[in-house]
Structure formats: structure tokens, C-alpha cells
Amino acid sequence: MVKIAEKVKQNARNSLKLTPRGASKPEIVKRILDSMPEYKANYIFWRYAPECMTCTPENKSFDSFKAAAALPEHFTEDSCKMWLLDADVQDLVRLLLERKNQQQLLDLHEKYVVKAENDPNSLKALLQLNETLFKNTGNQLYNLLDAVPDDVIGEEISK
Numbered sequence: 001m002v003k004i005a006e007k008v009k010q011n012a013r014n015s016l017k018l019t020p021r022g023a024s025k026p027e028i029v030k031r032i033l034d035s036m037p038e039y040k041a042n043y044i045f046w047r048y049a050p051e052c053m054t055c056t057p058e059n060k061s062f063d064s065f066k067a068a069a070a071l072p073e074h075f076t077e078d079s080c081k082m083w084l085l086d087a088d089v090q091d092l093v094r095l096l097l098e099r100k101n102q103q104q105l106l107d108l109h110e111k112y113v114v115k116a117e118n119d120p121n122s123l124k125a126l127l128q129l130n131e132t133l134f135k136n137t138g139n140q141l142y143n144l145l146d147a148v149p150d151d152v153i154g155e156e157i158s159k
Contacts, residue, residue: 025052025099032092042069043080044089049096105133 029052033041038054045052046065057068062077071080083089109129115122 025096025103028092028095028099032096035088035092039069039071040083040089043083044093044096047084048093049100052096105129109133 029045029049032044033054042053042055043065045054046057046069050060055065055068055070057064062080065071066075084093109126112122112126112129116126
């Protein structure tokens with residue numbers, strides 16, 4: 001009987017690792033909510049992605065979260081942190097943070113596109129960000145910029 005329980009647990013862990021890296025944030029949130037009790041999922045969201053919570057605490061404190069999520073009285077912040085040591089929880093948190101990081105990079109990209117029209121430093125930062133986001137497509141932009149003469153705005157270069 002113990003071997004069957006271990007196999008079921010291992011199969012659950014393997015299914016988490018098979019989550020496609022391209023999964024959207026709503027898919028990851030649904031997967032987290034489906035794989036654990038709602039109060040545990042809300043704790044993960046409270047720590048890493050407050051916009052995904054199913055409850056709304058009054059402020060960012062643990063006590064406010066505890067009241068909003070209706071956690072039993074015996075749960076403390078330290079006991080909730082212990083949930084993060086579980087390998088399945090760590091896999092789900094990693095997926096959530098990867099997706100959140102990707103979204104932040106895309107938001108940053110949009111800001112640099114707007115700033116790059118007037119600021120050469122922003123253009124350089126945009127090209128470097130493009131290398132991170134789009135893997136080596138930034139090199140084509142650098143090659144294009146290298147082909148543009150330095151006196152493109154009609155000023156002579158002092159020698």
C-alpha cells in the first residue's frame with residue numbers, strides 16, 4: 001500500500017514538471033488552485049502574485065491576509081512558509097515567477113520602445129533587452145545601426 005502511495009505522489013510530481021513553459025499565467029494560476037487547497041494557493045499568490053488572489057486582504061500584512069483567506073487560528077506565517085519547502089509547490093512557484101518575469105520584461109520593452117525615439121541610451125537598453133527577450137535578434141539591429149553614419153543628423157564629426 002505504501003508503494004502505491006509513493007507512486008501516486010511521484011506521478012503527481014512528474015505531471016507538474018511536464019507543464020509547458022509556454023503556459024499562460026491563467027493556466028498556471030488554475031493549475032495551482034487545482035493542485036492544493038485554496039488557502040495554500042492564496043498564500044503563494046499573496047507572497048508572489050497578489051493580483052491572482054481569490055480573496056482581498058485590507059493591506060499587505062500577514063494578519064490581514066490570514067483574516068481575508070480565513071486561515072485557521074493555529075497557522076502562523078512561519079508555518080505557512082513551510083509549505084514552500086514542498087517540491088511540488090516549488091515547481092508551481094517557479095512556473096508562476098517565470099511567467100511573471102516574462103510579463104515584466106515585456107512591459108519594460110514597451111517603455112523602452114517609447115523612450116528610444118528620443119533617447120540614445122534607451123535605444124541601447126532596448127537593443128540589449130531585445131537580446132534577452134528574442135535571443136540574438138538584437139544583433140541584427142546593432143548591425144543596422146553600425147551601417148548608419150555618425151553624422152546622420154547633418155552635423156560634422158570633430159576629428
